[in-house]
Amino acid sequence: MDIELSAEDLAFRDEVRAFFEENKIKEGEDYFSWRLGWFKKAREKGGWDVPKWPAKFGGPGWTPTQHYIWEQETARATIPFDLPFGLGMLAPILMSYGSKEQQERFMPDIRDRKVNWCQGYSEPGAGSDLANLKTKAVLSDDGSYYTVNGSKIWTTLAHVADWIFCLTRTDDSGIKQQGITFLLFPMKQEGIEVKPIITLGGSHTVNTVHFTDVKVPVENRIGEEGKGWTYAKGLLEHERTGLAGLSKSLVEVEQLKENARSVQRGNGTLMDDSSYKSKVAELEIDLMATEYTELRSLANAAAGEELGPESSILKLKGTEIKQRIQKLTVEASGIYSSAWGDGGIGFPFAKGGTGGYLNSRYFTIYGGASEVQKDVIAKKVLGLTKGSKK
Amino acid sequence: MNFELSEEQKMIQQSVERFVQENYDLPKRVEISSKDPGYNKDYWGSMAELGWLGLPFNEEDGGFGGNQIDTLVIMEQFGKGLVLEPFLANVVLGGGAIQMGGSEELKREILPSLIEGTKQVTLAYAEQQSRFDLEDVTTSARQEGDKYIINGQKSMVLNAESADHLVVVTRTSGGQVDEEGITLFLVDSNTKGLEKQNFPTVDGLRASEITLENVEVNAERMIGDIDNGFEILKVVSNNGILALCAEAVGAMEILYKDTVEYTQQREQFDHPLSDFQVLQHRMVDMFMEYEQCKSLLFRATMETIQDPKMAQKTIHALKHLIGKSGIFVGENAVQLHGGMGVTEELRIGHFFKRLLVIDSQFGNADFHLDKFTDF
Numbered sequence: 203m204d205i206e207l208s209a210e211d212l213a214f215r216d217e218v219r220a221f222f223e224e225n226k227i228k229e230g231e232d233y234f235s236w237r238l239g240w241f242k243k244a245r246e247k248g249g250w251d252v253p254k255w256p257a258k259f260g261g262p263g264w265t266p267t268q269h270y271i272w273e274q275e276t277a278r279a280t281i282p283f284d285l286p287f288g289l290g291m292l293a294p295i296l297m298s299y300g301s302k303e304q305q306e307r308f309m310p311d312i313r314d315r316k317v318n319w320c321q322g323y324s325e326p327g328a329g330s331d332l333a334n335l336k337t338k339a340v341l342s343d344d345g346s347y348y349t350v351n352g353s354k355i356w357t358t359l360a361h362v363a364d365w366i367f368c369l370t371r372t373d374d375s376g377i378k379q380q381g382i383t384f385l386l387f388p389m390k391q392e393g394i395e396v397k398p399i400i401t402l403g404g405s406h407t408v409n410t411v412h413f414t415d416v417k418v419p420v421e422n423r424i425g426e427e428g429k430g431w432t433y434a435k436g437l438l439e440h441e442r443t444g445l446a447g448l449s450k451s452l453v454e455v456e457q458l459k460e461n462a463r464s465v466q467r468g469n470g471t472l473m474d475d476s477s478y479k480s481k482v483a484e485l486e487i488d489l490m491a492t493e494y495t496e497l498r499s500l501a502n503a504a505a506g507e508e509l510g511p512e513s514s515i516l517k518l519k520g521t522e523i524k525q526r527i528q529k530l531t532v533e534a535s536g537i538y539s540s541a542w543g544d545g546g547i548g549f550p551f552a553k554g555g556t557g558g559y560l561n562s563r564y565f566t567i568y569g570g571a572s573e574v575q576k577d578v579i580a581k582k583v584l585g586l587t588k589g590s591k592k
Numbered sequence: 593m594n595f596e597l598s599e600e601q602k603m604i605q606q607s608v609e610r611f612v613q614e615n616y617d618l619p620k621r622v623e624i625s626s627k628d629p630g631y632n633k634d635y636w637g638s639m640a641e642l643g644w645l646g647l648p649f650n651e652e653d654g655g656f657g658g659n660q661i662d663t664l665v666i667m668e669q670f671g672k673g674l675v676l677e678p679f680l681a682n683v684v685l686g687g688g689a690i691q692m693g694g695s696e697e698l699k700r701e702i703l704p705s706l707i708e709g710t711k712q713v714t715l716a717y718a719e720q721q722s723r724f725d726l727e728d729v730t731t732s733a734r735q736e737g738d739k740y741i742i743n744g745q746k747s748m749v750l751n752a753e754s755a756d757h758l759v760v761v762t763r764t765s766g767g768q769v770d771e772e773g774i775t776l777f778l779v780d781s782n783t784k785g786l787e788k789q790n791f792p793t794v795d796g797l798r799a800s801e802i803t804l805e806n807v808e809v810n811a812e813r814m815i816g817d818i819d820n821g822f823e824i825l826k827v828v829s830n831n832g833i834l835a836l837c838a839e840a841v842g843a844m845e846i847l848y849k850d851t852v853e854y855t856q857q858r859e860q861f862d863h864p865l866s867d868f869q870v871l872q873h874r875m876v877d878m879f880m881e882y883e884q885c886k887s888l889l890f891r892a893t894m895e896t897i898q899d900p901k902m903a904q905k906t907i908h909a910l911k912h913l914i915g916k917s918g919i920f921v922g923e924n925a926v927q928l929h930g931g932m933g934v935t936e937e938l939r940i941g942h943f944f945k946r947l948l949v950i951d952s953q954f955g956n957a958d959f960h961l962d963k964f965t966d967f
Binding site (some may be wrong): 324327329330331334355356399400401402408465466467468475476477478529532533535536537538539540541542543544547548556559560561563564566567568571572573576577 | 718720721722723724747748769791792793794795799801859860861868870871919923926927930931933934935936937941944945948949952953956958961962
């Protein structure tokens, strides 16, 4: 056991830092042209614009340790925003199951951040039980196109998306997981209606999407008809057990402590308050442990082993930690935590703090509610299935 | 020992319950909250007509001579509909301070019109730096002849937007956090030098930041004795805590019951969610927290009526438990409603927001736990 980074890893870290430092946004620079320019320069570094893509598809082909370093550094650096739907969700499916034509047609625009994608998975009757989905796709008699009818819900950023990757039902004669077909189609067309859902934090991120007789050419189908569940599931498991954004949480905890130190209490600050500081300490301890759970998981992956049982708890612990950070921000805001929008004079961090906390309740629901995650761990990791009595 | 309500109290309970059922479904509440003045004036008028606004006031001041149990009965039912009318600000806080410390003239001037619903009062106590400490007061009142000149700032003042008068907590002597040297004044809202900055709160109610710049107030508008206002403030704050906690208990009841009902309807994995034991146990926990809060609410209210000083420790215990359990029940109601719980469309989220705000008023769970350990 050895926690020291190798000389190569340290050199890599310095290189990443230097790149971020050199390419920070300059004062007065237009954000969107800076953003595109940043990705262009990252691409010239050897696929840094698509860090998670394998080398075969133009990614950097990093080791797990390099990925870890990248994540740590990005959490602290000023880098342009990015959306996960095309880059992190659809692209891996295209790489594994898309035809060569589909890869060539869709991946360059994803890489150039030209086309925004959204994910059409959940439905009103299919939440944690995603395979229960009912959106119907019927193949035309000549076999050239599908007609899609149905509804999706919780579709993140559907209102700004150009395309959707969508799970549809083409056959309901067998078990639920069969008869699901994976289709891609443009969002800006007749028969698609997007309605906002306003969440508790007062923001519009998610939507309902209704399809009425939407025509989708058959060449926009990924893989075979009826196999969509298999294609989506690999990704879903990645989403459910995936990295927990811990580097970001570490930065947020530092910010949290700084905020608390700006709240004067008597001769000290809120960080001298025994109950508050204990809660921050407990949070930090959990975060320290989870960081190493993530590292163990990465090390296993590096050694080419299957993801170990420890990786299954990362989403659970990671989301819980994020929620606790939000809650402690609300508590630090004191009486000002109840001011909505721009109201109240309060502390700078109180603005939006409560909205952030309310929206963070979603973290333990999306991508499989925590209760479902625990079911999966009980079954797959602990072997607790019905009839497992010894 | 008797937990039965009197016949009169039962009648009030039923009448408030009916009012909430008839007038406070979610769309209605959202509509009222989004329009000025943030509550329904007709409802306020009805509450006055029904005598609710006069319940805890003395008979000689035009009230019905009730006590904190009457307030509990009303607030618990209000909590089930998240009622927006400013009962707490007027009857418990502003009116409560005047009833306790106001001169006979002041009481005669203010209380009857408050009870009739024609004039409104609120309490301005918190300041930017004070967080939850009642005694942390920097807003100054300086005597000049038969007048006082007030300078300073007040934060998160409930219902100030509609209030005709504000009970302003000032410092007339002593240091920033001394209990001695605090004095209360009744200040008219339209006095020169008093500015309000109004805004909505997370729970759909209204609050204001108030600045006072050379605000002149007649010495006769002093509530209680000079330098001895803290005692009034403390009692009013305790009554505010009891009222808020009663409202919270009402809100928690809705949250756990709605959750039980929803999980029986919502099917996933070919079963109603209520079939899953892990969810059953969670709902049992929510139910237990609700019942425990209700018990401590009764205890703190009854002890306060018997002996307010002896009840202080229980009041700290109550506000701690309500803060902690209210958020536990709220977070889990949202969690068990899944995505729907995080939207504005179901009432769950609105009740959760109210509980969140209640925890931030008159001291949060941590604050009262700390105070509790001082006893």
